Amino acid sequence: MRQVEDAEVLQAELRRLVQADVPGPDLITTAAGFDVAYDTDSDLVAGAVVVLAAPGWEVIASATVVGRAAFSYIPGLLSFRELPPLLEAWETVLPQLAAPPDLLVCDGHGIAHPRGFGLACHLGVTLDLPTIGVAKTQFVGEHSPPGPRRGERTAITLDGEPVGAALRTRDGVREVYVSVGHRTNLDSACRWVLELCPRYRLPETTRAADQLSRRTLAEARTASR
């Protein structure tokens, strides 16, 4: 399909813009979470962006969008499916803020991707803001299991190169997979993920965005009946 070929070409071009080993902000005061929910039996989608503030990570701003999926799920091209609704929601949430969030957290991978350009990279390059990917499952590369305690981590390597980390965010829970999206580095990314996980396995940003997108989709389904 032409759509797929075009996406692959664009992906290769945008990939050169990624900054994956630069110092990011030291202190994170605000962080944004992004997620998209999908309907089981239609192409209805709901995207959500939430902005949380330290120290309690309470939601200080949010936006949602309901639309139709324009790109099917293809491993390695997830960003082309999720970015449109996420950017639309972003444009709504940004005016609510005095300043852009210090960090953008994506549901999925950054450079830990077959061609080094996952969703977190695509979002980061598009908005030119610091982004990281926090995925619930592994996608590419190899890693040994991290120790059982919160904060322990091991490297994810792809073709011998470090591309991310398997990070334990709570004692005894399954690890999450962290990788840089844009304008930061892996050490900072892991540090921020731990800050964003004071109580659960997943970052508060991810949890809030996930809840909001799902609730929005459920309401949209009800309204269309």
Place this chain on the structure above:
DNA sequence: GCGACAG
């Protein structure tokens, strides 16, 4: 060719 494959 076969199997795997973020969300």
Place this chain on the structure above:
DNA sequence: ATCTTGTCGC
């Protein structure tokens, strides 16, 4: 991603 709350077990 999605079907889904309380409940069994460490």
